[in-house]
Every structure is written in structure tokens, then in C-alpha cells.
Amino acid sequence: MRLLWSSRSPFARKALVVIHELGLAERVTLDRVLVAANTTNAEVMQVNPLSQIPTLILDDGSALFDSPVIVEYLDSQFGSGALVPAEPSRRWPVLRLQALGDGLMALNLQRMGERNRGELASQPHADAFLAKTRRTLDALEAQVADLEPFSAGSIAVAVALAHLDFRFADDAWRQGRPALTAWHATMAIRPSMTASEPVEIY
Numbered sequence: 001m002r003l004l005w006s007s008r009s010p011f012a013r014k015a016l017v018v019i020h021e022l023g024l025a026e027r028v029t030l031d032r033v034l035v036a037a038n039t040t041n042a043e044v045m046q047v048n049p050l051s052q053i054p055t056l057i058l059d060d061g062s063a064l065f066d067s068p069v070i071v072e073y074l075d076s077q078f079g080s081g082a083l084v085p086a087e088p089s090r091r092w093p094v095l096r097l098q099a100l101g102d103g104l105m106a107l108n109l110q111r112m113g114e115r116n117r118g119e120l121a122s123q124p125h126a127d128a129f130l131a132k133t134r135r136t137l138d139a140l141e142a143q144v145a146d147l148e149p150f151s152a153g154s155i156a157v158a159v160a161l162a163h164l165d166f167r168f169a170d171d172a173w174r175q176g177r178p179a180l181t182a183w184h185a186t187m188a189i190r191p192s193m194t195a196s197e198p199v200e201i202y
Contacts, residue, residue, distance in 0.1 A: 004044055004055040007199040010105040010163035011067040012054040017155050018071050020192035028056075028096045034202055037113065056134045071152045084150045086158060093146060094153040100136060101156025107133050108163050133171070141177040151156075158187035166198045 003019070005012035019028050033053060035041050040051045046054040047063040055065045058071070064070050075083040086089045113131040114121050140157060142148075147154045161184050164173050174181040187193060 001059060002028060002031055002057040004031050004033045004047070004053050004057070004103070006032060006034065006053055007201050008158050009053055010108065011102070011200070013101060013163075013196050013198060014067045014101075014105075014156055014159045015054040015056065015070045015074075015195040017159060018083065020075050021083070021155075021190075024074065024078055025195075026170055032201070033059050038077045050076070067156075068095075068102065068152070071098075071155075075152070082150070083155070085151070094151045097146060097153025098156045099153070100140065101153065101158075101160045104133065104136050104157070104160035105163055108160070108167055112167055129170075132148050137173055139181065141180045144179040147183055154187065158184060158193065162188065162193070163198065 001024075003012070003015060005016065007013075016030075019025055033041055033044055035044055035051055035053055044053065044055060045051045047057055048065050050065065052065060054067055054069045054070055055063050057063050064073055072084045075081060083094075085094060107129050111126065111133070114126045114129065147157060161173065161180070164171055174184075
């Protein structure tokens with residue numbers, strides 16, 4: 001299998017964490033690609049018309065995207081189903097947490113996009129993105145117990161928090177959130193997380 005990815009993308013990192021957790025690192029080739037909102041990547045668009053990462057190319061040449069689909073596929077085919085449970089009473093809480101983590105990543109990317117507009121940046125948009133980020137962090141602080149056991153939801157949240165450290169360290173998101181801070185500290189030292197730390201390489 002091949003994973004089209006970037007070491008800067010939190011969504012690609014989420015897929016990579018799952019690959020490591022399932023012991024698939026030797027079976028998946030990593031192909032670094034550059035995708036952006038203001039351009040297209042012809043190579044990526046051959047397999048993913050959205051020109052987005054992560055995209056997982058299977059052995060038969062077909063492609064899967066985006067990260068929740070990739071995570072569920074890998075867990076169903078090579079895992080125990082623990083990361084994305086099938087049983088409804090466990091499944092929906094995990095998917096809800098994954099949506100929170102993915103949503104936090106999306107907010108990070110929106111904030112970056114606005115910041116990168118320089119003089120054209122919209123302060124109301126930037127303020128709204130930050131307010132939503134803080135509210136999401138407060139919600140996660142209040143429900144840290146829901147992040148156990150280890151699942152696709154907890155992976156998404158851990159990667160999103162690490163991406164805040166990577167891109168918005170000045171936010172000091174840990175301040176006033178001791179439970180979330182302690183939980184993330186235990187997640188950050190997992191081998192799958194240390195093997196996939198973000199790097200500013202294009």
C-alpha cells in the first residue's frame with residue numbers, strides 16, 4: 001500500500017499513527033506530496049480528484065480518502081475493530097470524538113490560512129476560529145474520561161493537540177486544562193506518536 005502524505009498535515013499524521021499502531025509501517029510506502037488550497041497536484045488528482053491528503057492507494061490500485069475512511073479501513077482489515085468499534089453503543093462515542101479531533105485540526109488549518117493572508121486577513125474570521133478552538137478544548141477538558149479506551153477518537157484528539165503545539169504554540173492550550181494536559185502527555189509518548197512527529201518539510 002502507498003500513503004500520499006505530508007509530514008506537516010495533521011490528517012495525514014492521524015492515518016500514519018494508525019498505521020504504526022496496527023504494525024503496518026513495513027507494509028505502507030510513504031509518498032510525500034505537496035497539496036494546497038490555492039493550487040492542484042496532478043499526481044494526487046489522478047487517484048483523488050479532491051487533491052487532498054491523506055490518500056491511501058491499495059494493492060489493487062484503488063484509492064481511499066479521507067482520514068476517517070482510511071482509519072476505519074485499516075482497522076477493519078488489519079486490526080481488531082477496537083479503533084472504530086462496530087457495536088453502536090461504543091461506535092458513536094468514538095466517531096463523535098473523532099469528529100471533535102478532526103474539527104479541531106480543521107480549525108487549525110483555517111486559522112493558518114487566515115494568518116497567511118497577511119494584510120488581507122480577516123480579524124473577525126481569526127477571532128471566530130480561535131473562539132471555536134478554545135471552546136472545543138474546554139469541552140475536551142470536561143470529558144477527558146471519554147477519551148479512554150484508546151480509539152480513533154483519542155488518536156484524532158491527540159494529533160489535533162499536537163498540531164496546536166506545532167502551529168500555535170503561543171496559544172498555551174494547556175493553561176487551565178490540567179486533565180487534558182495529563183492525558184495528552186501519556187498519548188504523546190506512544191511509539192506511534194513519536195514516530196510521526198510533524199516536520200516542516202515541503
